[in-house]
Amino acid sequence: MRIAHLSDVHVSRLGATLTQSRGLIREAGDGWEPIQDSDGWRIEMQRAAGRTFQRLDHFRLVDDEGVVLETIKFKGQSEGAVIDELVHSMQVRKRSSAASLAEDLPDAAELKSLLAENPANNNLRFCAVAAQLLELDPEYVLITGDLTDDAVGFELFETALATFVADRRLVVIPGNHDIYASPPLVTTKALRKTVAEKRRLWGAFAQRIGQPMATSFIRDLGEGVVLACLDSAHPPNIPGSASGEVLAHELEQLAGAFDARGDDSVRICCLHHHIANPPADVIGSTPIQAGMKLRNAKRVMDTLNALGFQAVLNGHRHLGYRFHPAHSPLFLAAPSATMGCRSGHAPYFWMIDVDADGIHKASEVPVALHL
Numbered sequence: 001m002r003i004a005h006l007s008d009v010h011v012s013r014l015g016a017t018l019t020q021s022r023g024l025i026r027e028a029g030d031g032w033e034p035i036q037d038s039d040g041w042r043i044e045m046q047r048a049a050g051r052t053f054q055r056l057d058h059f060r061l062v063d064d065e066g067v068v069l070e071t072i073k074f075k076g077q078s079e080g081a082v083i084d085e086l087v088h089s090m091q092v093r094k095r096s097s098a099a100s101l102a103e104d105l106p107d108a109a110e111l112k113s114l115l116a117e118n119p120a121n122n123n124l125r126f127c128a129v130a131a132q133l134l135e136l137d138p139e140y141v142l143i144t145g146d147l148t149d150d151a152v153g154f155e156l157f158e159t160a161l162a163t164f165v166a167d168r169r170l171v172v173i174p175g176n177h178d179i180y181a182s183p184p185l186v187t188t189k190a191l192r193k194t195v196a197e198k199r200r201l202w203g204a205f206a207q208r209i210g211q212p213m214a215t216s217f218i219r220d221l222g223e224g225v226v227l228a229c230l231d232s233a234h235p236p237n238i239p240g241s242a243s244g245e246v247l248a249h250e251l252e253q254l255a256g257a258f259d260a261r262g263d264d265s266v267r268i269c270c271l272h273h274h275i276a277n278p279p280a281d282v283i284g285s286t287p288i289q290a291g292m293k294l295r296n297a298k299r300v301m302d303t304l305n306a307l308g309f310q311a312v313l314n315g316h317r318h319l320g321y322r323f324h325p326a327h328s329p330l331f332l333a334a335p336s337a338t339m340g341c342r343s344g345h346a347p348y349f350w351m352i353d354v355d356a357d358g359i360h361k362a363s364e365v366p367v368a369l370h371l
């Protein structure tokens, strides 16, 4: 069978990530006057006072959460042209929202034109990945966490991968972005979520796609292949850290369940955080990423080794690698399927060929963005 393993899609409300500039959050009444309003989105203008240093009028686009998305300095071009430009930008951004795309998936032609306007938009890029997966039609699609940037947009996975959802061929595990509290400095107050709220959203999503409510679970894929899904999205007490941990009792449950199985099926484990660091010189300039690690990696590794796992699949670092030390499982890390790899490579995902005899092949499949 073939398993498509992708990770770190980071779908979001409008398709930008928390780490991308989202503009400043401004309160009303700061000298900007609305000149157009559409479903809570505004185009606003600030007239230069006579003695300002620059003497320029400004126009800006503000979304329905009060986030300034774009500002244009008015330098004497036609005022109508500036407004038209912002209206067009508003329409493209609204259409690229996870909610709009999920409600009405774009066909190939519309997706191409939206991507031409906004090639870095993660929501649009994910639609392209999903279309490619439908075409390749692997037996399973496995996403190893950070499906969303801040727990917004799960519905896009349900719609865009509906074919896989329908016969339970989509398997997902959560990443830190799906679960950890929204960072206060970059998320507007109205959109901020706690860990408990995010866990509820994840649980509801998992249920809708027919997965167990428990986030660590075992899934028999058939053909003698068993997948152990581990939830490593447990934050430390350090604010802002993206490190993770697999809960001790879930590891024990996993060990108990596999001991009870006692079969000779091929065992594959997936979790969001990495257990193995590839040797630094394999990747070259790969930075050590502070606050990213799996805090109990050694214990997880010992458990997986004792249970005879043949492969461990992860995401999280936006770094793709294949690493197979002797007497160890194959470690296969997927980069971001939308933003690409820290090595500089364009987005790709793994296609894994596996059956009861083991893993035969793992190939990098470049995402077809048609840009």
Ligand SMILES: [Fe+2]
Pocket: 008, 010, 146, 175, 177, 316, 317, 318
């Ligand atoms: Fe990520």
Ligand SMILES: [Fe+2]
Pocket: 145, 146, 175, 176, 177, 242, 272, 315, 316, 317
């Ligand atoms: Fe992550």
